[in-house]
Amino acid sequence: MKLDRRNWIVGGLAAAGSLLLSACDSMASSPAVRRGLSIGEKMSMAAQRLLMNRRTLAREYLSADIAPSFRVNGSRDPRDPEYLAHVAGNFRDWRLRIDGLVETPLELSLEDLRAASPRTQITRHDCVEGWSCIGKWTGARLGPLLDRAGLRPEARYLVFYCADNTADNPRAAKYYESIDLIDAYHEQTILAYALNDEPLRVAHGAPIRLRVERQLGYKHAKFVMRIEAVESFAQIGGGKGGYWEDRGYEWYAGI
Template sequence: MTVSRRLLLGATGLLLGACDRLSMNPGVQRGLAAAEGLTRRAQRLVVNRTALAQEFPEAQISRDFRANGSIGPSDPEYRALVRGGFADWRLAIDGLVERPLSLSLAELRAQPSRTQITRHDCVEGWSSIGKWTGARLGPLLDRAGLKPEARYLVFHCADTLDPNATDGANKYYESVDLIDAYHPQTILAYAMNGQPLPVKHGAPCRVRIERQLGYKHAKYLMRIEAVADYAHLGRGKGGFWEDRGYEWYAGI
């Protein structure tokens, strides 16, 4: 019997919702973490590290690409950037790097870029196809010069998704290892379907990590931090939703 990816994603979404309380059990968390590590290692063994996610012709671009999560952050700093047309927005690339960067939107658009038409697979069970243009992350990391101890990148975002959190896990953030960071399709997207990235989809810049589920594609990007580990960030699980029970490695 053949099982579609959409059905699998839908089942995953239902399971995540139904098992959220169970996943907070420390014993269950340790078991899930061990299984996730095994899944990541197995996938890395059987899938070429530079294998591309499927790309599509323009005729298959979704007429209505669904937006979810934050679609219009109310954070004062972000609203000021929107009012100014993102003229004052800058992307920091720092942490464990030799040459920290601070790039304006115009400077980011001048970097080596890539355009790709790919499918966005959400853990909730839906998919949409969009055309993305953005700066390739790998060359920017080379320009910044990662230090030998750097193992992960953390994407810090402008949106507060949980204003009630008091433990540092209120802002959206995500992280990936250097294998996914250097993947050819990992880009800092500033355009969607040939137009500047809309606010509801993460303006002025979001990361696209095409071999990962949608929650890894952080929107409203403000800073990329190279780190040795992410245990000191948020609740220590490597991302906003990971801190709330989702798996860190979301490869598809």
């Protein structure tokens, strides 16, 4: 059965109000919009998990389709002191930690990631606000990195901890997101370090951002600092699996 992944986007998604962090630029506060998100989640998850092959790819585009300027979404310049120190040092001392329910915790530099199972893809970023933008992303495939770490049998989700926070307040809650292992091992799920053949800029989530191409933009966490393998995210943040999920968004944002 051939399905168009974009046809599952519910019209209510475009009405979202003010997102401020890694996700999109506005957050939905309207009950009608949240109902739309809920319906969209259920339809998308049913389509992707019950009707589609787990390996089905999001549409990939041609170089001619790339937007002249990729729109910046969410936080543009985190004020976290540790992150600012990494920016000042051009991320030379930055390390991505992969830990939690793994046999071998990893600490990976940007050079390590550039050498690890690279993938380039030209895909469309769909924001919950209703806008889209096509860009060329290059990054390390997440699945092989998880294999290197060795997931323990009880691991079910990955939690991405980020450097950005609200209101430029270093003590405010920081952004986080989560995905399950089906999406983690998808061919197009990468830790992107380049956009349109250029190193990722701070405004776009440097040094790396998650690209999980079969989900809406608020799942594409920017400024990723750590990835934790967990059995449940019930005790993390507000227990819903992500910063905006804790504030009313649906956990599964498939398209």
